[in-house]
Amino acid sequence: METPKxxxxxxxxxxxxxxxxxxxxxxxxxxxxxxxxxxxxxxxxTIGPNGYLRANVNAKxxxxxxxxxxxxxxSERTELRKSAVVTGDIFAQKIAIEDGxxxxxxxxxQKEAPRSASQPVVKSEAPVPGGIGSxxxxxxxxxxxxxxxxxxxxVVPVGKTPVTE
Numbered sequence: 818m819e820t821p822k823x824x825x826x827x828x829x830x831x832x833x834x835x836x837x838x839x840x841x842x843x844x845x846x847x848x849x850x851x852x853x854x855x856x857x858x859x860x861x862x863t864i865g866p867n868g869y870l871r872a873n874v875n876a877k878x879x880x881x882x883x884x885x886x887x888x889x890x891x892s893e894r895t896e897l898r899k900s901a902v903v904t905g906d907i908f909a910q911k912i913a914i915e916d917g918x919x920x921x922x923x924x925x926x927q928k929e930a931p932r933s934a935s936q937p938v939v940k941s942e943a944p945v946p947g948g949i950g951s952x953x954x955x956x957x958x959x960x961x962x963x964x965x966x967x968x969x970x971x972v973v974p975v976g977k978t979p980v981t982e
Contacts, residue, residue, distance in 0.1 A: 826843065827845045831848045833850070835849070835852070838854045841860065848865035861877055861878040862874055863882070864882055867883060871887060887905045890908045897912075899918055901914075905922045911926075
């Protein structure tokens with residue numbers, strides 16, 4: 818199992834239950850239960866295999882091994898490992914969903930911030946053949962196998978993936 822690579826990692830053990838708002842300036846590993854919100858804007862969140870979150874999450878990177886009910890806003894990357902069960906929308910620049918993971922929600926691939934204030938941000942809502950996604954589209958995906966690459970922000974099916982829009 819992967820844990821964040823930072824030297825400063827806070828842990829919530831499997832026998833701990835937290836209700837309310839969590840925020841911090843270090844990476845967080847949750848193997849217990851959290852209900853509420855988690856704000857780690859410059860840091861990473863890892864939900865361990867025993868972790869159960871009913872929370873909206875805002876972090877730099879999010880890795881899910883356990884169960885998450887809520888929306889994820891990751892400024893960089895979201896990973897759903899094969900044991901993950903996620904219900905909620907994901908907003909991230911990069912997303913990877915391993916074969917065997919369960920995901921029900923909307924994926925919104927975010928573009929990186931423009932280099933200068935004079936460049937407009939363009940949203941494309943045009944469908945892509947196959948209906949999976951585009952550089953910046955919103956698709957509802959019920960999946961057991963989807964992976965995405967950051968080169969262009971495309972969502973690429975890895976196996977048989979039922980998709981509903």
